[in-house]
Amino acid sequence: MTATAETVRLTVGQAVVRFLANQWSERDGRRQRLFAGCLGIFGHGNVAGVGQALLQNELAGGEERLPYVLARNEQAMVHTAVAYARQKDRLQTWACTASVGPGSTNMLTGAALATVNRLPVLLLPSGTFATRVAGPVLQELEAPYAADVTVNDAFRPLSRFFDRVNRPEQLPTALLGAMRVLTDPVETGAVTIALPQDVQAEAFDWPVELFAERVWRVARPLPEAVDIEEAAALIRAARRPIVVAGGGVHYSGAEDALQAFCEATGIPVGETQAGKGALPHAHPQAMGAVGSTGTTAANALAGEADLVIGVGTRYSDFTTASHTAFQNPDVRFVNINVARFDAGKLAGLSVVADAREALTALAAALDGHAVDQAHRGRQAELWRDWDARVEAAHNPPAEVTDALADGVLTQSTVLGCVNELSDPRDVVVCAAGSMPGDLHKLWRVRDRKAYHVEYGFSCMGYEIPGGIGVRLADPDRDVFVMVGDGSYLMMPTELVTAVQERVKIIVVLVQNHGFHSIGSLSESLGSQRFGTRYRYRNEATGRLDGERLPIDLAANARSLGATVFEVHSRAELEQAIKNAKAAPADGGPVVIHVETDPTIHAPDSESWWDVPVSQVSDLDTTQRAHDAYTAHKATQRPYLAPTERTDR
Ligand SMILES: Cc1ncc(C[n+]2csc(CCOP(=O)(O)OP(=O)(O)O)c2C)c(N)n1
Numbered sequence: 001m002t003a004t005a006e007t008v009r010l011t012v013g014q015a016v017v018r019f020l021a022n023q024w025s026e027r028d029g030r031r032q033r034l035f036a037g038c039l040g041i042f043g044h045g046n047v048a049g050v051g052q053a054l055l056q057n058e059l060a061g062g063e064e065r066l067p068y069v070l071a072r073n074e075q076a077m078v079h080t081a082v083a084y085a086r087q088k089d090r091l092q093t094w095a096c097t098a099s100v101g102p103g104s105t106n107m108l109t110g111a112a113l114a115t116v117n118r119l120p121v122l123l124l125p126s127g128t129f130a131t132r133v134a135g136p137v138l139q140e141l142e143a144p145y146a147a148d149v150t151v152n153d154a155f156r157p158l159s160r161f162f163d164r165v166n167r168p169e170q171l172p173t174a175l176l177g178a179m180r181v182l183t184d185p186v187e188t189g190a191v192t193i194a195l196p197q198d199v200q201a202e203a204f205d206w207p208v209e210l211f212a213e214r215v216w217r218v219a220r221p222l223p224e225a226v227d228i229e230e231a232a233a234l235i236r237a238a239r240r241p242i243v244v245a246g247g248g249v250h251y252s253g254a255e256d257a258l259q260a261f262c263e264a265t266g267i268p269v270g271e272t273q274a275g276k277g278a279l280p281h282a283h284p285q286a287m288g289a290v291g292s293t294g295t296t297a298a299n300a301l302a303g304e305a306d307l308v309i310g311v312g313t314r315y316s317d318f319t320t321a322s323h324t325a326f327q328n329p330d331v332r333f334v335n336i337n338v339a340r341f342d343a344g345k346l347a348g349l350s351v352v353a354d355a356r357e358a359l360t361a362l363a364a365a366l367d368g369h370a371v372d373q374a375h376r377g378r379q380a381e382l383w384r385d386w387d388a389r390v391e392a393a394h395n396p397p398a399e400v401t402d403a404l405a406d407g408v409l410t411q412s413t414v415l416g417c418v419n420e421l422s423d424p425r426d427v428v429v430c431a432a433g434s435m436p437g438d439l440h441k442l443w444r445v446r447d448r449k450a451y452h453v454e455y456g457f458s459c460m461g462y463e464i465p466g467g468i469g470v471r472l473a474d475p476d477r478d479v480f481v482m483v484g485d486g487s488y489l490m491m492p493t494e495l496v497t498a499v500q501e502r503v504k505i506i507v508v509l510v511q512n513h514g515f516h517s518i519g520s521l522s523e524s525l526g527s528q529r530f531g532t533r534y535r536y537r538n539e540a541t542g543r544l545d546g547e548r549l550p551i552d553l554a555a556n557a558r559s560l561g562a563t564v565f566e567v568h569s570r571a572e573l574e575q576a577i578k579n580a581k582a583a584p585a586d587g588g589p590v591v592i593h594v595e596t597d598p599t600i601h602a603p604d605s606e607s608w609w610d611v612p613v614s615q616v617s618d619l620d621t622t623q624r625a626h627d628a629y630t631a632h633k634a635t636q637r638p639y640l641a642p643t644e645r646t647d648r
């Protein structure tokens with residue numbers, strides 16, 4: 001007879017909560033809770049299962065707390081969790097519980113966003129009865145072709161790990177698998193454990209060791225010596241190298257290693273959206289944004305580069321300007337990435353490793369090698385020229401400001417004022433519309449964690465819940481949420497959650513009566529800004545070209561409990577920013593409502609983005625746009641040449 005293992009009788013829901021409260025992550029000897037808490041919205045699918053477990057946990061208090069936060073929309077709560085994880089360099093996140101059916105499917109967009117951006121979040125959608133005794137139940141899909149399919153199967157392609165716990169015995173492997181993926185820098189993304197509503201409430205005798213504290217060490221894989229040697233040989237042979245710094249620089253905490261590498265070698269740095277702030281903007285090698293929304297400085301250097309050193313980047317089309325950014329016929333790529341999947345892109349030499357470790361090893365292998373003075377001089381000259389354009393955009397000349405309608409500002413002025421009056425450590429948050437591109441070009445980042453633009457999924461509605469996540473992660477910093485009227489209208493609701501939790505976010509709500517971004521894009525592609533303005537349907541034309549809609553977004557924000565400042569001049573904007581900064585740290589959300597002119601653009605990137613134009617059309621505008629499109633298309637490059645050592 002073997003001794004019976006000690007067990008504890010809990011429901012599946014209670015076991016999930018107790019397990020999550022005992023998980024820790026660790027990197028560089030620092031340990032933190034893996035889960036800050038659980039966000040949720042209850043319905044009949046989770047109220048008596050996971051919900052009961054969370055109640056019991058809250059009432060018990062003590063060490064094993066898993067704080068519960070009620071959100072307003074399930075998509076939004078996933079954004080909050082993901083933004084938190086990003087601000088915490090992927091070392092901590094939240095669990096999200098949702099009811100069956102629509103509550104769970106509302107999380108799908110958040111799941112995709114997490115996976116695209118490689119950010120960890122644990123999703124606990126509820127499922128319809130595993131027993132199916134009285135089905136179909138409320139909100140059950142009832143697929144005629146497969147009896148075991150539920151709406152939660154839609155999470156499979158969006159998750160890096162998926163399991164459905166139909167029996168309590170399956171829970172331990174599901175939980176351990178989920179933790180493994182959440183804390184693996186290569187695999188991480190949305191992790192989904194679907195919990196049928198009856199299973200959540202089912203009791204089981206669990207081995208107590210399931211609930212022992214567990215520490216998940218987040219790895220820093222080391223580069224192989226041969227890869228570093230080859231990369232160093234390529235860098236020595238290059239005359240015009242450039243670094244493209246991606247989000248991996250931040251997640252690895254490789255900023256200092258990157259700075260040391262660039263100072264030693266004189267190699268300039270262009271930054272992706274996720275990588276922005278990898279070098280402080282004032283650093284001589286910092287050329288700012290690269291690609292479709294890049295600076296002319298970084299883009300000129302990218303265009304000439306014979307070697308691109310990608311660090312922690314997945315080379316999205318915005319970064320490569322849809323494969324037109326790198327025009328040197330001899331250009332080759334060295335890609336430092338923890339994921340082999342990304343390291344192999346553009347036929348580059350793969351250095352599969354943690355960014356910090358690889359940059360440190362590479363700097364040592366280069367042993368004092370540096371680019372020539374001409375390359376450094378060119379960086380300085382290109383940067384001076386670009387910086388002057390930024391200055392002019394922030395402070396437009398009288399001929400621009402005089403032409404603006406009363407009380408209306410340019411978007412660049414708004415961004416410039418916020419940038420100037422925010423503290424260096426304050427975080428700017430944005431995701432969709434015209435502001436991400438403008439922030440990428442114009443924003444001067446002064447601290448490694450101060451720039452947070454979600455541009456992997458560029459999801460309208462991310463801004464406010466994302467801002468809440470950042471503030472929860474870093475309550476010592478003010479958070480400036482830059483949101484357009486379109487994005488705001490998609491998801492203003494989490495302002496209520498910010499009120500409830502007394503979370504201070506400063507929302508700058510930029511009203512331009514529609515889609516500045518897609519409007520300009522539409523115009524440039526010959527589609528005449530069709531369907532991008534918020535206007536009445538005009539009875540005479542039958543089209544959406546009537547009067548402006550009489551919507552009052554400031555009143556809307558006020559009605560949700562925010563403190564609101566409406567500004568009509570630059571001076572009022574500056575005062576409102578100061579007032580917002582001075583507002584109490586636990587006073588909830590502050591909204592600054594400002595109107596901007598959508599026809600005035602930030603300085604041009606002198607770059608391109610591939611958006612296909614109709615090949616045949618009745619419209620002159622579309623035909624002309626197609627001619628321009630064909631000309632750009634001809635500059636697209638395959639980047640397929642093998643990257644080999646040049647000295648053998
Ligand atoms: C959920 C979602 N739907 C659609 C889009 C496509 N899209 C990108 S920007 C944009 C308009 C954003 O409008 P607004 O927030 O007012 O910003 P503006 O373009 O005026 O700067 C749209 C519809 C998107 N990114 N996300």
Ligand SMILES: [Mg+2]
Nearest residue numbers: 484485486514
């Ligand atoms: Mg707008």
